[in-house]
Amino acid sequence: LLAGRYTEIPPQMRAKRILHAPLFLVGVVAWTEWVDPETPANSRTYTDHLNRKYDLVFSDEFDQAGRTFHDGMDPKWTALDNTPDTMNQINRYSADNAFTKNGRLMIKQEPSPEGSDASRPYQTAMLQTWNKFCFTYGALEIRAKLPGKHDSKGFWPAFWLMGNLGRATFKGSTSGLWPFSAQNVCPETEIEKEVNQIDAQAVSACDVLSGKYDELDLGTVPRGSPEIDIIEAIGGSDVTRYTNLVEEGLCPNPVPGFITWNELEHVAIQQPTLSTSLQISPGIPAGSLERPYSYTTSSGETVSCLPANATTDWYPDLYPNNASYDRGTYGSEYNTTMNFDFYGATFEDMQTDSVSAMSVLPEDAFDAFYTYRLEWTEDYLMWYFNDTLLFNVSSSALAANRTVHMAETDEEAHFLGRRMPDEPMYILFNIDVSEDWDWPTCDSSCPSCCNDCRIEACTQCWLPEGDSGSFVNSRSFLEELCQDNLFEIDYIRLYQLEGEDNVGCN
Numbered sequence: 001l002l003a004g005r006y007t008e009i010p011p012q013m014r015a016k017r018i019l020h021a022p023l024f025l026v027g028v029v030a031w032t033e034w035v036d037p038e039t040p041a042n043s044r045t046y047t048d049h050l051n052r053k054y055d056l057v058f059s060d061e062f063d064q065a066g067r068t069f070h071d072g073m074d075p076k077w078t079a080l081d082n083t084p085d086t087m088n089q090i091n092r093y094s095a096d097n098a099f100t101k102n103g104r105l106m107i108k109q110e111p112s113p114e115g116s117d118a119s120r121p122y123q124t125a126m127l128q129t130w131n132k133f134c135f136t137y138g139a140l141e142i143r144a145k146l147p148g149k150h151d152s153k154g155f156w157p158a159f160w161l162m163g164n165l166g167r168a169t170f171k172g173s174t175s176g177l178w179p180f181s182a183q184n185v186c187p188e189t190e191i192e193k194e195v196n197q198i199d200a201q202a203v204s205a206c207d208v209l210s211g212k213y214d215e216l217d218l219g220t221v222p223r224g225s226p227e228i229d230i231i232e233a234i235g236g237s238d239v240t241r242y243t244n245l246v247e248e249g250l251c252p253n254p255v256p257g258f259i260t261w262n263e264l265e266h267v268a269i270q271q272p273t274l275s276t277s278l279q280i281s282p283g284i285p286a287g288s289l290e291r292p293y294s295y296t297t298s299s300g301e302t303v304s305c306l307p308a309n310a311t312t313d314w315y316p317d318l319y320p321n322n323a324s325y326d327r328g329t330y331g332s333e334y335n336t337t338m339n340f341d342f343y344g345a346t347f348e349d350m351q352t353d354s355v356s357a358m359s360v361l362p363e364d365a366f367d368a369f370y371t372y373r374l375e376w377t378e379d380y381l382m383w384y385f386n387d388t389l390l391f392n393v394s395s396s397a398l399a400a401n402r403t404v405h406m407a408e409t410d411e412e413a414h415f416l417g418r419r420m421p422d423e424p425m426y427i428l429f430n431i432d433v434s435e436d437w438d439w440p441t442c443d444s445s446c447p448s449c450c451n452d453c454r455i456e457a458c459t460q461c462w463l464p465e466g467d468s469g470s471f472v473n474s475r476s477f478l479e480e481l482c483q484d485n486l487f488e489i490d491y492i493r494l495y496q497l498e499g500e501d502n503v504g505c506n
Contacts, residue, residue: 180224
């Protein structure tokens with residue numbers, strides 16, 4: 001038991017930590033050393049919406065001041081020192097920017113030190129439990145305050161999970177693995193292998209069923225590194241209404257019978273926004289009629305539209321009509337709706353699906369603490385904000401097989417459903433700064449469109465404000481990035497079904 005428990009802990013810590021008893025009893029609640037002894041007794045169990053009891057299996061209250069997370073310094077967490085480039089970031093990660101203070105974990109965004117790489121004007125942190133603590137299924141909750149202000153631009157705070165076979169930001173480790181969660185079926189024809197992106201998978205069903213990797217003991221199903229995003233927050237005050245896209249001729253009017261105009265008026269992405277998502281592959285293939293329509297306008301703007309057919313395209317359960325609210329796909333309290341702004345990333349040999357919803361955050365989520373929770377089982381994913389359901393994705397919605405029709409070749413092919421993620425997943429916190437994350441457009445008349453808040457010319461561009469005769473500085477958002485902005489986490493707690501503990505990175 002001990003050997004299995006500690007195989008992922010660095011050798012220099014393993015002996016020390018085994019000296020401590022691995023299992024304790026507090027009242028009638030058993031807990032392992034993954035549980036912080038400061039977790040209150042009344043927070044060591046959890047009851048889900050089905051009235052099932054969960055036990056606490058991992059927690060961190062961050063009560064000890066002065067903890068640092070440099071590589072090798074903490075048994076649970078590692079803070080990175082590198083320069084991420086997976087999403088066109090303009091920040092660098094420094095382990096110095098993750099620490100505990102006042103009973104909280106602090107992830108700090110600030111300007112990079114003078115003399116650092118000019119292409120990385122901002123310094124932030126990413127904290128991971130990669131290869132230290134992983135789990136499969138459970139209810140994971142944090143209480144947190146988001147960085148910046150409710151209308152701040154430029155920040156990309158995130159709290160998420162990723163399959164342990166790939167290490168976030170290390171692209172060589174994720175190639176062919178992120179974010180696959182494929183069925184254990186090897187397609188027979190070449191077109192079906194192409195549609196199901198077999199060649200893009202490092203450990204596909206065809207590999208597993210042929211015995212290609214038997215000596216590596218990789219298991220009996222295709223492997224991958226799927227991603228579950230619990231927090232991706234966007235500040236601002238913009239509202240994108242789908243009815244406006246239709247009225248402006250950017251998207252077609254949905255087919256009558258799928259959604260009424262009155263229902264469509266509620267399909268809107270409103271800031272400040274909380275994005276909750278499952279990133280998964282193989283994705284519904286690019287170029288198929290079943291994938292939602294996205295295109296780039298002559299001005300370079302990307303426009304995405306609702307699925308053309310609510311019963312056959314994309315994920316029918318996610319289509320944002322009243323029926324989706326009635327069956328509990330979306331909650332209504334925070335105006336949650338389908339994320340029609342982004343459906344996934346297209347690569348040369350693969351497609352990802354972003355199964356995603358957008359909810360409106362209260363403005364004080366950037367000033368006060370709220371709870372964010374994910375329930376992950378073999379049957380569903382459910383995201384909650386402040387104990388209120390936001391979004392629900394069932395395993396049946398993912399697993400449905402379908403026929404896809406390739407527009408260019410007029411070919412039909414059998415596209416396999418995907419497995420609900422069942423890989424051991426690790427936990428991540430980070431702040432990124434990226435021009436890909438709702439970065440305000442720089443007007444062509446601006447004297448400079450640079451992104452460094454430390455350079456005054458970058459922060460100044462005065463444009464007329466309508467017909468009022470007054471002017472507004474469209475680059476003032478950069479000035480906030482020159483302040484210290486904190487993503488504060490009060491606690492993190494993971495619960496698993498009573499008697500069904502499933503932790504470990506193997």
